[in-house]
Amino acid sequence: MAGWTTHNGKAVALPRANVDTDQVIPARFMSASRAEGYGGYLFADLRDGDPDFPLDRHPDASVLVAGPNFGCGSSREAAVYALVDAGIRVVVAESFADIFAGNAVNNGLLPAAIPDAGAILDALGDGTASARVDLDGGTLTIDGKTYAFDLPKIWREKLVNGWDDIDLTRAHADAIAAYRKTRAKTASWAWPDGAS
Template structure:
């Protein structure tokens, strides 16, 4: 997993509440076995018209928002099924951070395990951030747990264990590999069973 320390990017507001995993990545696109390639289907039913062309009314299709890497959203983001594909699709599209009022517990954990930073903020701050133009970037400082705009800074909370994992780029496998010498010593001294 990539380290996440300080990140700057532009935002795109999608202020709907209750965006579920089927809206994030519809079930008919879950046939892949690799994490890559899901981004092209992110919010598919909203991004595309019935004929497959881009929906000009959907904000992610606005030319000035297509490079945004920070999604600002409403309450209960990622509800619905437990599919990890939702976090994969958001990341594959290019998002690094999701800022919402609240999250489904399963989506929140899937995001963190994949290095996608989910931040919880209240409605007032999300409204301020949602009004930024496509040219205005914000900075997420994870070690300090702060979001910086040109005008203000906003604190956010995150579990200390997950913060440490993200800042150091540690997933479950890399944490296990920190004990590689001890594991090998144990296996060397443990009798093999036949």
């Protein structure tokens, strides 16, 4: 996946709290091939019968602003796949479920926890606004107003480089190999015969 440091796009409001991963992508769609993409299943049950659903009115939005506790419920990574496949690069909320946030970062999606997300929801209303996200500065700017978010160093490194946990581990391959070599010499008793 490609890394990024800034993102410019349209922000749209989803004024709902406690959006769980089964709302993001209902379980019945997860048998589809990942290669086909999950974007078409995003919020399928919430959209069904709602001609005024925000992402249907603004399908080009790439920054989703939601209520608190986004991504709660089961820990299905497919929820992140659905958001990314639908073109969402950033989800803004007051808070996120921990597993959802980790899955998001591992797939290039920023979960930006902003205490003033409620004010952003109110300002967006039913429309959209220009948004700019800067990972280096840890800021979201919407229509000229800037909001700060905390971004752990590891998360920033993953997003900027387009890495998941495996890529992050591979980045330390030389240090891991050096440790293994030293450990084999200093604690030979810990190694099976002939394995050092």
